[in-house]
Amino acid sequence: MKKHIARWALKAGRLTSLRLLFSRRLVLLSRPLDHPASISKLAARSFDVGLHKTGNIYRQETIDCFRLGILNAHIGLLPKYRGRCVMEWSLLQGDPTGISVFFIDTGIDTGPRIVFSEEVDVSKRTSIADAKDYLFNLDAGFYRRAIDLLNSDSLTYRNNDGSGRRYYVMSKLFQAVTEECLRLSK
Numbered sequence: 001m002k003k004h005i006a007r008w009a010l011k012a013g014r015l016t017s018l019r020l021l022f023s024r025r026l027v028l029l030s031r032p033l034d035h036p037a038s039i040s041k042l043a044a045r046s047f048d049v050g051l052h053k054t055g056n057i058y059r060q061e062t063i064d065c066f067r068l069g070i071l072n073a074h075i076g077l078l079p080k081y082r083g084r085c086v087m088e089w090s091l092l093q094g095d096p097t098g099i100s101v102f103f104i105d106t107g108i109d110t111g112p113r114i115v116f117s118e119e120v121d122v123s124k125r126t127s128i129a130d131a132k133d134y135l136f137n138l139d140a141g142f143y144r145r146a147i148d149l150l151n152s153d154s155l156t157y158r159n160n161d162g163s164g165r166r167y168y169v170m171s172k173l174f175q176a177v178t179e180e181c182l183r184l185s186k
Contacts, residue, residue: 049068083109087132087135091181092178115146115155115157116145
């Protein structure tokens with residue numbers, strides 16, 4: 001049974017959660033993350049690192065439950081691209097796309113410690129939705145590499161200095177132009 005679950009978890013990018021489950025360290029919260037009961041439950045476990053997978057903006061009390069903080073695999077190259085639709089904005093401006101793994105703070109993609117960033121080519125993707133899904137589904141591997149770096153002696157954080165722009169949801173008109181940019185990049 002465990003082998004079947006492990007195979008499914010690997011395919012779904014859920015290996016970290018699976019390891020936590022098998023080591024009895026998975027914490028299921030029945031209330032929002034910022035609820036005092038949830039914060040108390042998380043703090044009692046003494047986790048080193050949290051992994052972000054939702055659209056939440058975390059309060060400092062939640063972030064402080066993790067000794068090192070909460071990692072985010074952001075589908076934009078920080079510090080230049082913060083916020084929403086950053087992959088699309090990168091394509092529209094002719095810049096590379098990629099993923100940055102960094103420790104969050106209470107802002108939007110403003111956490112000061114970038115573990116690493118890497119360009120990821122999306123030119124072979126068939127649509128913007130396909131490209132975003134592709135990038136989002138790389139998170140497990142990027143988290144694994146970040147945790148390996150955190151366990152090494154060679155990690156030097158890059159500074160997320162706020163020098164980039166904060167981007168917002170792209171309009172349908174620009175989305176259509178971005179689809180064309182992706183099509184032309186093949």
